[in-house]
Amino acid sequence: MILFRRNIISVALILIGVSFLVLGVWQEETEQVFRKAVNICMECIGLG
Amino acid sequence: MVKWIRNHIRNIVQICFTALTNGYAAGFVKGTIYKGDFKLICVPGLNCYSCPGALGSCPIGSFQAVVTSRNHFFSFYVVGFLLLFGALLGRFVCGWLCPFGLVQDLLHKIPFPKKLKKLPGDRILKFLKYIILIGFVVILPITVVDLVGQGQPWFCKYICPSGTLFGGIPLIAANPSLQSALSWLFTWKMVLLVILLFLSVVVYRPFCRYICPLGAVYSLFNPIAFYRYTVKKDKCTGCKACQSDCPMYIPVYKTPNSLECIRCGKCKNTCPHQAICSSFLKNDESEKIKRGNF
Numbered sequence: 394m395i396l397f398r399r400n401i402i403s404v405a406l407i408l409i410g411v412s413f414l415v416l417g418v419w420q421e422e423t424e425q426v427f428r429k430a431v432n433i434c435m436e437c438i439g440l441g
Numbered sequence: 442m443v444k445w446i447r448n449h450i451r452n453i454v455q456i457c458f459t460a461l462t463n464g465y466a467a468g469f470v471k472g473t474i475y476k477g478d479f480k481l482i483c484v485p486g487l488n489c490y491s492c493p494g495a496l497g498s499c500p501i502g503s504f505q506a507v508v509t510s511r512n513h514f515f516s517f518y519v520v521g522f523l524l525l526f527g528a529l530l531g532r533f534v535c536g537w538l539c540p541f542g543l544v545q546d547l548l549h550k551i552p553f554p555k556k557l558k559k560l561p562g563d564r565i566l567k568f569l570k571y572i573i574l575i576g577f578v579v580i581l582p583i584t585v586v587d588l589v590g591q592g593q594p595w596f597c598k599y600i601c602p603s604g605t606l607f608g609g610i611p612l613i614a615a616n617p618s619l620q621s622a623l624s625w626l627f628t629w630k631m632v633l634l635v636i637l638l639f640l641s642v643v644v645y646r647p648f649c650r651y652i653c654p655l656g657a658v659y660s661l662f663n664p665i666a667f668y669r670y671t672v673k674k675d676k677c678t679g680c681k682a683c684q685s686d687c688p689m690y691i692p693v694y695k696t697p698n699s700l701e702c703i704r705c706g707k708c709k710n711t712c713p714h715q716a717i718c719s720s721f722l723k724n725d726e727s728e729k730i731k732r733g734n735f
């Protein structure tokens with residue numbers, strides 16, 4: 394409990410982070426990430 | 442042997458983590474990339490997902506991939522991931538888990554006649570990474586769109602040297618079909634890469650200090666993350682040994698949780714009075730230290 398009280402901002406950010414992660418997965422953002430990541434990103438490697 | 446491991450523990454962790462997250466060896470041989478399910482998951486450091494060995498996704502690339510699509514204007518998934526890692530570790534990620542950080546660390550070990558503590562204009566240049574984060578990672582990919590509403594990953598396309606080094610060079614070397622697509626953009630990115638690699642020999646981690654948008658994100662968490670540094674006031678004499686030995690030239694005795702600190706831990710070993718310590722818990726002593734920013 395003392396740990397949580399002393400690191401209240403960090404704990405709050407972690408909770409927000411986990412909520413955002415869940416929301417992102419629910420909104421199917423992971424599919425967008427996956428689709429981009431499994432194809433060679435021509436912009437990333439400098440081919441435009 | 443134990444002493445050697447203790448002295449090189451950070452490099453060992455960096456190498457192991459880079460090998461672990463870039464372990465798809467077949468990609469380097471065939472000139473292709475990994476297409477498995479792990480690509481759903483972001484890695485904490487700057488690690489191009491078009492690196493032939495990459496098993497995960499780069500958070501900066503992933504953020505741009507989501508916001509440049511027509512369906513989303515914001516990526517809760519990637520921001521949530523960054524909040525989680527940032528709140529836990531801050532820039533510890535830069536110092537210990539980033540593959541491009543490892544490259545810069547190794548390059549800086551090369552002898553050079555005149556090594557610099559920082560580049561001229563450092564006080565202003567260190568804000569450049571925040572401008573790149575806001576401009577090239579957030580605003581330009583969201584606002585500059587084509588006729589069908591599709592944006593571009595501006596940072597990856599025009600700046601990221603990690604993509605050129607880990608993705609572009611090995612893929613183009615091993616894949617003849619990509620060689621025919623070379624253009625001015627590749628030349629531009631190669632010029633940037635060569636300048637950065639040379640600067641990395643002269644000054645410690647120029648990319649992390651001045652350009653990296655991921656470092657900019659994690660830096661904001663340094664003062665509030667679970668993992669923090671503490672200076673014991675009763676032991677610190679203000680001798681500045683920590684600052685003179687700090688590769689980022691941070692006055693650790695004044696600002697142990699500086700936005701620029703990558704948590705390399707050198708100051709802890711250097712301090713002659715063992716006044717600097719790190720922990721995942723905020724203790725009473727750290728309460729007394731004024732939280733500095735730079």
